[in-house]
Amino acid sequence: MxxxxxxxxxxxxxxxxxxxxxxxxxxxxxxxxxxxxxxxxxxxxxxxxxxxxxxxxxxxxxxxxxxYHLGFGPIVLGHAHDGVDKAARAAIDDGVLYGAGTTTLEVEVAERLVNLVPSIEMVNFCNSGSEATYHAIRLARAATGNEKVLKFEGCYHGWHDYVDVSVYPPADRVGERYPESDGMLSAAVENTLVAPFNDPDALEDVFREHGDELAAVILEPIPHSVGCLLPEPEFLERLREVTESHDVPLVFDEVISGFRHSPRGVQYEFGVTPDLTCVAKALGNGYPVAAVGGRADLLAQAGGDNESGVVISGTYSGSLPGLAAARETIDTIVEExxxxxxxxxxxxxxxxxxxxxxxxxxxxxxxxxxxxxxxxxxxxxxxxxxxxxxxxxxxxxxxxxxxxxxxxxxxxxxxxxxxxxxxxxxxxxxxxxxxxxxxxxxxx
Ligand SMILES: Cc1ncc(COP(=O)(O)O)c(C=O)c1O
Structure with a gap:
């Protein structure tokens, strides 16, 4: 070595x-x-x-x-992986972005995600984990008509105002809504509720008080943003039950765990199927590609026609080198x-x-x-x-x-x-x- x-x-x-x-x-x-x-x-x-x-x-x-850093996790097959880079290069040779209509690659990667990840019936591509969690929350807010989002201390879901709260609160701010950055919109912080991870009773307290106001519950099923908090099975079960009974979309942020721990996501391993799932990082072995997927009725809100009211946009969403890298990465992970x-x-x-x-x-x-x-x-x-x-x-x-x-x-x-x-x-x-x-x- x-x-x-x-x-x-x-x-x-x-x-x-x-x-x-x-x-x-x-x-x-x-x-x-x-x-x-x-x-x-x-x-x-x-x-x-x-x-x-x-x-x-x-x-x-x-x-x-x-x-051992591996770019904060995306590099799952190793740096400069021959197969992935070859696939991306072939895509580049055909032009990196068309920006209109459908591409073969987006269909092929979408098929793979739908076939592999239990919760994914439809999927939208973007470029980063933050975009994926942003889109997931917008879809959930549109579906429920509610604004509040519940997240858990120690979970990171990206840099945007909807979620960058109480990721690393100092000891004397645990239990509060702790904005991680200056310059955040106070209305966004106020609409982000925070609970301790792995605490089913605290979770039910939040639902008793705010169940009818919640648009989504979002979590890293394994909060790796603070090393590794393994979820108690009872916590995940109660989470699924209480979100289902209140009709609140459950969002698994599998930005780290998806494709790194399993091509099916840890949702498959834990036997809990969320309503929406965000994947990024290991999906493309380092290329900027991410996705929000989930229940077809939730994703269909972003159909772009007169009936569907959610805007999911992005000039570079579905860019071809990223999707080519994703297709090759997924196939390698599964086959090998x-x-x-x-x-x-x-x-x-x-x-x-x-x-x-x-x-x-x-x-x-x-x-x-x-x-x-x-x-x-x-x-x-x-x-x-x-x-x-x-x-x-x-x-x-x-x-x-x-x-x-x-x-x-x-x-x-x-x-x-x-x-x-x-x-x-x-x-x-x-x-x-x-x-x-x-x-x-x-x-x-
Ligand atoms: C669990 C999780 N969700 C979301 C994000 C945000 O992803 P990105 O940095 O690609 O915007 C990260 C990034 O580290 C993450 O670890």
Missing amino acids: LTGNDSGMTDPNDDAAMSELVDRARELIPGGAQTGLRAQAYETGDVAFDSASEATLTTVSGERYTD DVQGYLTNLGDRYRDGLTDLLEDHAIDGRVVGHRSIFSVQFGVDGEPRTYEDVLGLDEERFRAFAAGMRERGQFFTPNPYKRHHLSFAHDESHLESYLDAADAVLDEL
């Missing part, structure tokens, strides 16, 4: 070319990178990448890292049992890391599901709610991330985020990761 420089170690703080580029970026781009979360990578030293292949990321100065491979590999990372924490007598836990895992220091037990993650030791995680980066292992130093695996990760990566973790934990 190729990581690090010739000595096997990297020195991110001593890299003049990279720091110069990042300095230029900081003058031109707020924070020096396209999103605040991307800029957090600088906590372990300036970093600028200019190529990626399989499981490896390479910086502008040639240092190579094994990538990527889910089985990644589940097995993920278990081995989790087991290995758990053993290392024990060997080094370090307080902490390893959480995750299939190809996703997080190391959380200073906390124990299975996290079930957002509050269960609040006490984790952020400083220790950042030190861990810095030590791992020095040893050629890259992941975001944000302690609430997660590692991802791809089909390009294998035994050799596992071995190097655990060797590096052994050395770093020894120093912590």
Whole structure:
């Protein structure tokens, strides 16, 4: 495996070319990178990448890292995947966007989603997870005539005002509506109700008080935005029952879980079928493609004729390279049992890391599901709610991330985020990761 420089170690703080580029970026781009979360990578030293292949990321100065970040999750087959890129290139050769009428690719990808994902009877494509959750909520509001949306603490559904509330509330703001950004529309925040995840009684309280005013309930069925909160079966069952009995559309945000954990979504694994589903990220192995799908009567509201009143729009929606990438990604995931491979590999990372924490007598836990895992220091037990993650030791995680980066292992130093695996990760990566973790934990 190729990581690090010739000595096997990297020195991110001593890299003049990279720091110069990042300095230029900081003058031109707020924070020096396209999103605040991307800029957090600088906590372990300036970093600028200019190529990626399989499981490896390479910086502008040639240092190579094994990538556990994978672009926040989309890269499920590995970087620069031959089949996916070939499919996208073939689409580009035929023109990237027509902007009128139907394309073969949109029909072919829609057929795949309808055949695979239990809740999806019809589907609309867009370019990002945020667009998908936005469209889902608009469809639900139109169908119910209601405005309020219920979401859960610790769940992220994108950057827009409808949902960017109480994702990471500070401890003293838990239980409130906590806007994650300045500049949000207060009416949107007021119409976003918040409840703790995995708490069926709190859920029923919200329905007792606001059941008739709700347009939608939206959740990540596994809130990976805070590592991994696995849903209690009883919580999901009660959620499905109470939304059905009040005629409130249930929206599963499978932007992370869809196609990464399963081509059918975790809705199939958990046996709970929502009314609407949002998918993005792993759907296109890194290409910007996303979708909102679900009950035909809900989606049909966006039919674009005089009878149907919901506008779903977007110049780039259904762009052909993204759809070509999605078709190839879906077929590869299904044909090669990527889910089985990644589940097995993920278990081995989790087991290995758990053993290392024990060997080094370090307080902490390893959480995750299939190809996703997080190391959380200073906390124990299975996290079930957002509050269960609040006490984790952020400083220790950042030190861990810095030590791992020095040893050629890259992941975001944000302690609430997660590692991802791809089909390009294998035994050799596992071995190097655990060797590096052994050395770093020894120093912590
Ligand atoms: C669960 C979930 N939903 C929605 C989004 C928003 O997706 P995008 O960043 O593509 O707009 C994200 C992004 O991280 C996400 O993790």
